[in-house]
Amino acid sequence: MRSIDWNDESKTVIMIDQTLLPGEYKVIECKTLSTLCEAISSLRVRGAPALGAAGGFGIALAATLSSAASMDALVKDLEVAAATIKATRPTAVNLAWAVDRVMHAIQDAYNVDGIRDVTIEEAMRIADEDVIINKKLGEYGAKLLDDGDTVMTHCNAGKMACVDWGTALGVIRSAVLAGKEINVIACETRPLNQGGRITTWELMQDNIPVKLITDSMSGHVMRKGMVDKVIVGADRITEDVVFNKIGTYTHSVIAKEHEVPFYVAAPVSTFDFDGWEESVKIELRDPDELRFFGKEQLAPIDVDVYNPAFDATPMENISAIITENGIFEPPFLLDEVKM
Ligand code: MRU
Numbered sequence: 001m002r003s004i005d006w007n008d009e010s011k012t013v014i015m016i017d018q019t020l021l022p023g024e025y026k027v028i029e030c031k032t033l034s035t036l037c038e039a040i041s042s043l044r045v046r047g048a049p050a051l052g053a054a055g056g057f058g059i060a061l062a063a064t065l066s067s068a069a070s071m072d073a074l075v076k077d078l079e080v081a082a083a084t085i086k087a088t089r090p091t092a093v094n095l096a097w098a099v100d101r102v103m104h105a106i107q108d109a110y111n112v113d114g115i116r117d118v119t120i121e122e123a124m125r126i127a128d129e130d131v132i133i134n135k136k137l138g139e140y141g142a143k144l145l146d147d148g149d150t151v152m153t154h155c156n157a158g159k160m161a162c163v164d165w166g167t168a169l170g171v172i173r174s175a176v177l178a179g180k181e182i183n184v185i186a187c188e189t190r191p192l193n194q195g196g197r198i199t200t201w202e203l204m205q206d207n208i209p210v211k212l213i214t215d216s217m218s219g220h221v222m223r224k225g226m227v228d229k230v231i232v233g234a235d236r237i238t239e240d241v242v243f244n245k246i247g248t249y250t251h252s253v254i255a256k257e258h259e260v261p262f263y264v265a266a267p268v269s270t271f272d273f274d275g276w277e278e279s280v281k282i283e284l285r286d287p288d289e290l291r292f293f294g295k296e297q298l299a300p301i302d303v304d305v306y307n308p309a310f311d312a313t314p315m316e317n318i319s320a321i322i323t324e325n326g327i328f329e330p331p332f333l334l335d336e337v338k339m
Pocket of ligand 1: 043046092154155156157161194233234245246309
């Protein structure tokens with residue numbers, strides 16, 4: 001199934017619980033807005049495009065559950081829901097983008113039932129489009145990969161981070177589909193190990209060769225000449241930087257030092273055309289993510305912790321940005337990306 005979907009019979013949001021992977025594959029159902037918001041905050045659903053789908057479905061869920069009898073009252077309920085959903089994770093711009101898109105779509109509705117229908121239709125459209133966009137982006141990006149390449153990636157920018165197919169892993173999937181042999185090096189991605197747990201799991205299911213390394217090994221493998229290209233996803237792209245999972249910046253510096261091309265794969269919905277590095281809030285997560293791994297204590301319980309979920313990579317470290325509208329190279333003129 002898709003990483004996240006709308007169940008039209010029960011009018012609920014269903015998703016694969018990514019916190020349990022790879023040990024357990026479990027589909028959970030969010031019947032209320034608070035369970036959906038908890039699922040977003042605790043990364044049961046994660047990855048910028050998947051968060052976009054979650055945001056859209058969140059408004060559909062709120063519209064379905066609201067007992068408002070007038071259009072004004074329903075719109076007010078949805079505005080509250082929109083603010084609640086957006087507050088769950090501030091950095092990945094797709095979440096707010098999708099919520100705003102569904103909220104905008106309801107302007108075309110004529111009555112309360114019409115609003116409810118529009119929220120579901122628009123949220124479904126966002127999810128369906130995500131799959132089409134990733135495949136298109138994948139086809140463009142696949143041209144940058146050569147037969148026999150070893151590609152390093154960070155975090156999980158695969159089908160679990162999107163509705164399906166993936167961005168960075170979508171490029172790899174498309175290259176493999178085109179008959180190229182691609183080997184992947186997956187960085188573990190501390191502290192929540194999306195690379196070790198999810199990227200490896202996804203690629204092994206597709207029989208794409210993958211080798212797992214710790215994040216701190218990226219310098220070693222690039223110095224050894226073991227990496228031909230790096231491809232990562234993005235949570236938000238502003239005119240000056242690319243925000244992505246913490247550790248991405250470090251890999252970009254090492255890649256530049258060793259002249260390894262560093263590619264970012266992301267849909268246009270990940271661009272924040274009005275933003276810049278300092279205008280964006282980087283999510284700070286629970287210190288216990290570093291003090292514990294599951295129930296296992298890894299550090300003194302009262303140790304002071306700094307745990308930003310994302311970092312910013314300056315454009316000068318990036319060789320190309322792959323989108324559904326094509327491949328963009330320096331200087332990155334964001335207006336050209338919009339098309
Ligand atoms: O905290 P996460 O797991 O939501 O972070 C995900 C990432 O940083 C991904 O690399 C990014 O969202 C791109 S997903 C196609």
